[in-house]
Amino acid sequence: MAIQFSSDPGSKANGGELGTFTRGRMVPEFEKAVFEGKAGDIKVVKSQFGVHIIKIEKQIGTAKYAKVAIIDKVINSGKETLNNAHSKATAFLSAATAQNFAQEAKKLGLEAKTASRVTAMDNVLDGTEAPRDLIKWAFEAKKGDISDKVFETETSYILASLVNVQPKGVLSLDAVKKTSSLQLKTWLKLKS
Secondary structure (H helix, E strand, O other), X not given: OHHHHOOOHHHHHOOOOOOOOOOOOOOHHHHHHHHHOOOOOEXXXXXXXXXXXXXXXXXXXXXXOOOOOOOOOOOXXXXXXXXXXXXXXXXXXXXXXXXXXXXXXXXXXXXXXXXXXXXXXXXXXXXXXXXXXXXXXXHHOOXXXXXXXXXXXXXXXXXXXXXXXXXXXXXXXXXXXXXXXXXXXXXXXXXX
16 A cells, blocks of 8 residues: 555655654654554554554564653742741741750741751751851850851751750760761661
C-alpha cells in the first residue's frame, strides 16, 4: 500500500518500512501511537502531514520514558511573609525568658534548637547559618542570658539563649559523652 499510495518519498521507496527509531524522532501523534502500542498493532493516526497507517512490527527495549526538567529559580519571600516572620520573632523576644524559652517558642509555632558545640570561628549552628554578631554575643554572654535582639540571616530570624558554657581546656567525660557515643555508634554501624 505504501508503494502505491504514500506521498512520503522516503517511506514510498522502502515499501513503508521506517526501521527502528527512538523517541523524539517523529511527530507527537505518530510517536504516541507507536510507543504506546504493542507489536502486531495496526493504528490509524492523523498528524499535520496527513493520515498514517501504522503497523508495529516489533519493539526493541523496555526502558521507561520520563520527561525531566530542572527549574532553577530563586523564590524570595514577599514583604507580607517577611513582616509576619519578623513580628513573630519580635513577639518571641519580648515574651521569652530563660525559664520559658522553649514553651514560648512552641506557643508561637517556632522551633527551638540547641547547638551542641559552638566555637569562636563558627558561622553555622547545627546546620543553620549564623551571623558573626550572634557568635560574638554567645562568647560574651553568661549562662542563662537571652539575646537582646533578633539576629537576621538571609533565611531566618534567630533569638538566642545561652544554655551552657564549656570551660577552656580538656572537656570532662560527661561533656563529650553524648557526642562521642553517637559518633562511636555511627562508626560501629559503618564497620559492620
